[in-house]
Amino acid sequence: MSIQRINNLSTRIAANLQTRKLPLKSKQKGASALEYLVLAAALILILGLVGSDTTVQTLVKDAFTGLFTDATT
Numbered sequence: 001m002s003i004q005r006i007n008n009l010s011t012r013i014a015a016n017l018q019t020r021k022l023p024l025k026s027k028q029k030g031a032s033a034l035e036y037l038v039l040a041a042a043l044i045l046i047l048g049l050v051g052s053d054t055t056v057q058t059l060v061k062d063a064f065t066g067l068f069t070d071a072t073t
Helices: 003-019 033-051 054-072
Strands: none
Touching: 033 054
């Protein structure tokens, strides 16, 4: 098969896939519970790793203390 035939075939396949209409039932409208669970687990892991470092804890504490002090005044 020549390169031009492969390019032509791939272009036709891409055009066919882009113009094909999907049924309404197959379109996703939001995240599934599993996706939310994975996101929550990742956030807990990140917060756990960040929270175990005392330098980061001090920086976060100082940032929030300054923020709330500025908001109060």
